[in-house]
Each structure stands twice: as C-alpha cells, then as structure tokens.
Amino acid sequence: APDTDKAVLEAALRGCGLPDEGPYHVVVAEAGSGREDSAQGALTEAAAHVPHTGTAAGQLPDGTAFAVIAGADAVSEALADVWPLLATCEPSDPLHAGIASPAAAPRNLNGALSEARYALTSARTTAPAASRLTDAASLTGLETLLTGVPAEVRAAFSRTVLGPLLDETNASATALLQTLETFLACDGSWARTAEALHLHVNTVHYRIQRIEHFTGRDLSRLYDRADLWAALLSREEPATNGRRARSSTSRAR
Numbered sequence: 001a002p003d004t005d006k007a008v009l010e011a012a013l014r015g016c017g018l019p020d021e022g023p024y025h026v027v028v029a030e031a032g033s034g035r036e037d038s039a040q041g042a043l044t045e046a047a048a049h050v051p052h053t054g055t056a057a058g059q060l061p062d063g064t065a066f067a068v069i070a071g072a073d074a075v076s077e078a079l080a081d082v083w084p085l086l087a088t089c090e091p092s093d094p095l096h097a098g099i100a101s102p103a104a105a106p107r108n109l110n111g112a113l114s115e116a117r118y119a120l121t122s123a124r125t126t127a128p129a130a131s132r133l134t135d136a137a138s139l140t141g142l143e144t145l146l147t148g149v150p151a152e153v154r155a156a157f158s159r160t161v162l163g164p165l166l167d168e169t170n171a172s173a174t175a176l177l178q179t180l181e182t183f184l185a186c187d188g189s190w191a192r193t194a195e196a197l198h199l200h201v202n203t204v205h206y207r208i209q210r211i212e213h214f215t216g217r218d219l220s221r222l223y224d225r226a227d228l229w230a231a232l233l234s235r236e237e238p239a240t241n242g243r244r245a246r247s248s249t250s251r252a253r
Contacts, residue, residue, distance in 0.1 A: 009106050016056035018070050022104045025069045025076065026112040028060070028120050029097035031090075032129075039065035042086050042095050050078035064117075068109070075102075076135055087131030095131040096123040118148040125151065142226075146233050154234035161231035164214050176214070179207040184229050188219065 010020035018024070027046075031038040036059055043065050047055040052071035060066055069075050076099055087095055098119025100112035115136045123134035125147040139145045146154060159166060165180065167173040179197065183204070186192040194201045208219055217224035 013106060016054075016068070018054040018056055018068060020106065022070065022106070022108070023072070023102035024106075024109060024112065025071070025079075025099060025102055026109060026116045027067045027069065027079065027097055027099045028113070028116045029065045029067075029095060030120065030124070032094040032096070035093070036063045036065060038090070038093060039095065039097075043067040043097070046079055046082045046086060049082045050075050064120075066113070066116075076137070080133060080135070083131065083133040094127070094129060096120060096127070097133045098123055098136065099133065100136050121150060122147040142230060143233050146230065149234070151236075155236050158231045158234040158236070161215060161217075161227055162235075165211065166235070176207055176211050179204065180211050180228060181232055183208060183219070184225060184232070188225065 013020050027043060029039040029043050031042070040057060040059055044057045044067070047057060047067050047069050050069065050071070051074055052069045054070040055067060057065070057067040079097075079099060083095070083097065098116045098121070100115035100119065103109050103112035119134040119136040119139065122139060122144070123132040126132065126134070139148060149157075162177070164170070165173050165177045179193070182196050183189075183193045186196060190201050190204050193199075194204045197204070211217075212219055215228065217228055219225055219228070
C-alpha cells in the first residue's frame with residue numbers, strides 16, 4: 001500500500017527471502033486445468049533455474065500463482081528458455097504465464113503485478129491450448145496489446161464500434177465488413193482496395209460511405225481509422241489475414 005512504512009516493507013521483503021532493493025521481476029501463472037498447486041510449482045521450479053539474488057513464490061488472494069524474482073535483466077530471458085521445458089512435464093495441461101517489466105523498487109511492485117496479469121491474459125488469449133510465457137515488453141503493437149484485454153471487453157468494444165456490420169446473416173453487411181478490412185489493410189488507398197476486391201473505385205467509395213453511416217466514423221480521420229481497426233482485431237472470430245494468434249511454448253516475441 002502507498003502508506004506502508006518503509007522499514008516494515010523492507011523487513012517483509014527480507015522475511016520472504018528478497019533484498020530490499022530491486023530490480024524485481026514479477027511473474028504470474030496459471031494452469032489450464034485450474035490446479036493452483038501446478039502453476040505455483042512451475043513458477044518455483046522456473047525460479048530455481050534462473051539467476052537471482054532472492055526469490056519468493058506463492059498464491060495471490062484469488063488463487064493466481066506468482067513469483068517475485070530479484071536480479072539482473074537476464075531473468076526474463078532465462079525464464080523464456082526454461083518455460084518450454086516445464087511445458088513438456090505436463091503436455092496436456094498448458095501453463096500460461098506473464099512477466100512484467102522489471103520493477104526498480106518495492107513501491108513499483110503493485111504496478112508490476114498489474115502488468116504481469118495483463119501479460120498473462122495475453123498468453124492465455126494467444127495460445128489457449130498450448131503453454132506460453134508472455135513478456136509484457138513484447139506487447140509493442142496494437143494487435144499484441146489487445147490480446148491482454150479480457151475477451152468480453154474486446155467483444156463488447158467490437159460490437160459497439162462495428163454495430164450492424166457484424167450481422168453475418170446480411171450479405172450486404174458482410175461485403176461492407178470485408179471492404180472495411182481491405183481498405184484499412186491498404187492504408188486507405190481507394191485504388192488498391194478496388195484492385196484487391198476486384199471492384200470499381202466508385203463502388204469502393206459508395207461502400208465506405210455506407211460504413212461511415214453505420215459506424216458514425218469518418219474514415220478520413222486517423223483516430224477513427226484506429227478505432228475501426230482495433231474493433232476488427234477485437235472480433236470474436238479470428239481475422240482471415242493470417243496474422244492472428246499463434247501457439248507457442250516460448251515467450252512471445
């Protein structure tokens with residue numbers, strides 16, 4: 001807590017086997033089976049194989065397994081190397097984990113925990129059936145950043161922004177959605193969009209006008225384009241461009 005006495009906090013850290021100075025690496029993990037002891041055991045084993053000046057592992061109040069590992073920046077890389085080995089121990093029970101950027105001091109631990117949780121959600125989203133360790137530092141683009149947003153929030157955002165364009169029973173809506181995705185993928189080029197869809201440029205203009213009408217967005221504005229692109233990436237169904245989630249037992253890069 002922000003008002004925690006410094007001496008009390010330092011004593012607590014030492015009592016957990018951690019130094020009272022950083023950097024600290026916060027990792028959270030969960031097993032696909034939901035077994036809390038399995039995830040905690042994996043983190044304890046992983047921490048034993050990385051360089052550190054102190055480590056503590058346990059469970060958060062909600063049951064999520066966590067580890068705080070003190071040491072140099074090589075901790076993240078070492079964990080990435082160890083994680084595939086842990087995954088082979090129980091191939092049928094995927095292990096998902098997220099690691100935060102190093103916390104420089106004890107006061108940064110809570111922020112690091114939030115970051116690690118976000119990375120854990122990303123790992124679970126991108127590889128639901130395979131073990132994966134995601135480093136928060138790897139979430140450097142919009143598509144990867146969105147993987148850390150809960151699925152329910154992504155789906156709600158997509159429905160709100162795209163509205164009637166998501167009506168799969170309406171052939172016109174499906175055509176508009178395809179046009180929107182192609183138009184954004186072509187960086188807003190009318191000619192390239194028309195060529196990719198085998199349409200006349202005037203048809204593309206007409207469809208974009210309809211898209212703007214249904215979404216209330218102006219596709220000549222960068223911010224509106226970004227909103228629509230994020231909504232497309234947030235759809236419940238995978239995109240067809242082949243750049244969606246991929247399964248892996250190593251850290252996301």
